[in-house]
Every structure is written in C-alpha cells, then in structure tokens.
Amino acid sequence: MRWSYNLERSRSVAAWLFVVAALVVAMVLVGGATRLTGSGLSITQWRPVTGVLPPLGAQAWQAEFARYQAIPQYRLLNVGMTLKQFKFIYGWEWTHRLLGRLVGLVFFVPLVVFLFLKKIPRRLVWRCWLLLALGGLQGLIGWWMVASGLEARVYVAPERLATHLGLALAIYALAVWTGWEAWTGRPRGGDHYSPPSWIGWGTALVGLVFLQMLLGGLVAGNHAGLVYNDWPMMNGRFVPAAYAARGSEGHGLWATLVHSQAAVQFDHRMTAYLVVVVVVALGLTIVAARNAPSMLKTLALVLIGVVTMQLLLGIATLMAGAPLWLSLIHQLWAVVLLTSALGLVWRMRRS
Incomplete structure (x- = not known):
C-alpha cells in the first residue's frame, strides 16, 4: 500500500x-x-x-x-x-x-x-x-x-x-x-487568544527550567548532593560560608560557579525557588483569565502540580543524601516538568 x-x-x-x-x-x-x-x-x-x-x-x-x-x-x-x-x-x-x-x-x-x-x-x-x-x-x-x-x-x-x-x-x-x-x-486560522506577554513568560520559563536542569548536572558532576543535606538552610546558613571558597579547580568566578560544591548546590536551590514562583504566577494568571481556553487552564494547573512535586522531590533527595533511586525519580520528574512547560507554550501559540 x-x-x-x-x-x-x-x-x-x-x-x-x-x-x-x-x-x-x-x-x-x-x-x-x-x-x-x-x-x-x-x-x-x-x-x-x-x-x-x-x-x-x-x-x-x-x-x-x-x-x-x-x-x-x-x-x-x-x-x-x-x-x-x-x-x-x-x-x-x-x-x-x-x-x-x-x-x-x-x-x-x-x-x-x-x-x-x-x-x-x-x-x-x-x-x-x-x-x-x-x-x-x-x-x-x-x-x-x-x-x-x-x-x-x-x-x-x-x-x-x-x-x-x-x-x-x-x-x-x-x-x-x-x-x-x-x-x-x-495551526488553524482565527483569533489568537494568548497575549504575547504570556508566550514571552512561557518561553522564559522553558529557558529557566532548562537552566535549572543544567545546574542539576553541575550538582551531579560535583557530587554536591552529598553535602549540605539540611533544608532550608545549608549547614545552618542561608548562604553557605564556603560559597566562594576554593573549588576543585582553584579560585575565580568560573571555579566557583562550576566547581564549588557549595556554590552549585546553592545556585540550584535558588533557581528552583525562582522556577516555582514563575510557574505559580503564570499559571494562576492563566487560570484567572475569564476567556482563556479550558485546555490552557488545565495545562497551567498541571504545570503547577508538576513543579510542586518536583520541589518536594528535590528536597527529599537532598535530605536523604541523594540515593540512586530517588535521584533518578527526581531527574525523571525534571523531564516531566520540562515537557509540561513546553506543552503550555506550544498550546499558547495555538490558542
């Protein structure tokens, strides 16, 4: 055939x-x-x-x-x-x-x-x-x-x-x-409901999630999940004392941001909080919009649920000392989060 x-x-x-x-x-x-x-x-x-x-x-x-x-x-x-x-x-x-x-x-x-x-x-x-x-x-x-x-x-x-x-x-x-x-x-023709600001914030969110996953790679590469296993502090401090200390590759901005265990874990934590704030703010804005398509509202609520679960998984993985099974679940759910953010933006561009 x-x-x-x-x-x-x-x-x-x-x-x-x-x-x-x-x-x-x-x-x-x-x-x-x-x-x-x-x-x-x-x-x-x-x-x-x-x-x-x-x-x-x-x-x-x-x-x-x-x-x-x-x-x-x-x-x-x-x-x-x-x-x-x-x-x-x-x-x-x-x-x-x-x-x-x-x-x-x-x-x-x-x-x-x-x-x-x-x-x-x-x-x-x-x-x-x-x-x-x-x-x-x-x-x-x-x-x-x-x-x-x-x-x-x-x-x-x-x-x-x-x-x-x-x-x-x-x-x-x-x-x-x-x-x-x-x-x-x-895409079919017709009125495009999603405001450009929504698409812009959604695209920025995808980039932010991508950045957060790269930071997770730095945490993994530096074995930084095996240290500072308390939360919400890091050895009793919000900003770890060793943030700018000598990293595995020496001193300097690059060594700190890429090779310091304290720095990469702190950056990963802070970016996680930022991702949650952006997701919740964008999601609630979409849900509250009177004329937003029902599918878009559903995707926004799903995204809020996914990011909440990812935050909890991240905290649990950290405090448990990054066991293999929990670390892999955390990694898999990060892919789910990226997919959810992509799906929301894709639907916005077709609303």
Whole structure:
C-alpha cells in the first residue's frame, strides 16, 4: 500500500519522533545512573562500531580491566577493585553507550524511509535533519566528556557533563515539539487568544527550567548532593560560608560557579525557588483569565502540580543524601516538568 504524502501532518512521523524522545529520556536516566554509580569512566576507549559488543571471554575482560586500572580513577579511588565489581560499572556505561547507538538507529532508518516516501511534512524536514546533526554531535560531546576524566581527574569535568546533558535535553525538546507539529498540522486560522506577554513568560520559563536542569548536572558532576543535606538552610546558613571558597579547580568566578560544591548546590536551590514562583504566577494568571481556553487552564494547573512535586522531590533527595533511586525519580520528574512547560507554550501559540 502506498502511503499518501500529507503536506500538513503525519501521525506516523509523530509517533516515530515520540519513540525517539522516549529513548532519549531513557538514555538520560541511564546516564544519571552511570554517573551516580561512578561508572562513566569504566570504558576508556571510543569505538563507535566495534564497541557495540561487550568483552567476550576472560582474556578480553582482563584487557579491558587493565585499561581501566591505568587511569586515575582506579588508582586514586578504586584500587583493589575486583573484576566482578568492574563488570558492574562497565555494564552501566556499556548500556548507556548502547542506548546511544539505538537512538541513532531508531532515528536514522525511519528518517530515510519517511524521506523516500515523502511522508514528513515539508515544513518539518529541516528539523529532522537538525535532529540528526545534533545526535551526531552528542556522540562527540559524550566522548569529549569522558576524555576529561581519563588523564588527570577521577571524574569527568562537571561543565562537560552539564553540556552533554543539555544537548540531550535540547534533542528531546526538539523531537517532542516536532512530534506535536507533525501530529496536529499547521495551526488553524482565527483569533489568537494568548497575549504575547504570556508566550514571552512561557518561553522564559522553558529557558529557566532548562537552566535549572543544567545546574542539576553541575550538582551531579560535583557530587554536591552529598553535602549540605539540611533544608532550608545549608549547614545552618542561608548562604553557605564556603560559597566562594576554593573549588576543585582553584579560585575565580568560573571555579566557583562550576566547581564549588557549595556554590552549585546553592545556585540550584535558588533557581528552583525562582522556577516555582514563575510557574505559580503564570499559571494562576492563566487560570484567572475569564476567556482563556479550558485546555490552557488545565495545562497551567498541571504545570503547577508538576513543579510542586518536583520541589518536594528535590528536597527529599537532598535530605536523604541523594540515593540512586530517588535521584533518578527526581531527574525523571525534571523531564516531566520540562515537557509540561513546553506543552503550555506550544498550546499558547495555538490558542
């Protein structure tokens, strides 16, 4: 059966993009688990093709283990680790890289088919090419991140971790937004109810949530969730005494903002409060508007509920000392928050 070419929309294309977005979320979560288990440096080589298979046989495992034993993380943190323990951390990193390859495959093969069949709406083709380019760039940034921890550090550089996370979130957001566009087609004509100020604040909110997630990446990269585990104070102070103290990379503004445990956690906290204030203010404004579409009001209320839950999850994760399971839930709910904010802005532009 020959597929029809619809210039306006294609729900099969939308479904494909939603699957890709879901795989990106899975990769972000596995990446978070990889970081929390200290597994990210267990694979010391970048082999895009041959690396799809794990070591096969005892000799191959010993060779892989020997390469890991040569890097600072093993010598300074994990000396004496057994081969069984190494296989555990290797499994996390291998799964993360395998998911990356799977995302690329699931995106590229249908892309070729849809382009050949002229199934992708023409106005969305460039976005699909952009997604492909960003996906390739993500692989390079992933290795750039890992390489930072192979010679002089025991963990990857936090700023590179945040960059890797940020690009993954950008790919996710673009895939979801393009999927919505492919599902619904072009906006219908008529009066546009949402005031420009709402769209402006909504767009700013999406940017703020994105920034907050990058700050979360810095917290993770600096292991800052393992310190200052009281709330609402930080060791009894609102602003921690060590905010501008020497960070892991020395003194200076950059070292403070990116490498100081006190600074990155404080900034993450303050930005969280700002996100809540903006969400509540914008959401209540929309709900109180007499002529706002019911769908927009519903999305605003959902967003308020999502941000409230995320705030509670963040506090619980901090005070519990960032256990793996709770940290991953907090990370997943951050994606839900980003999606909710994106959905609100997308609906505003179509109201």
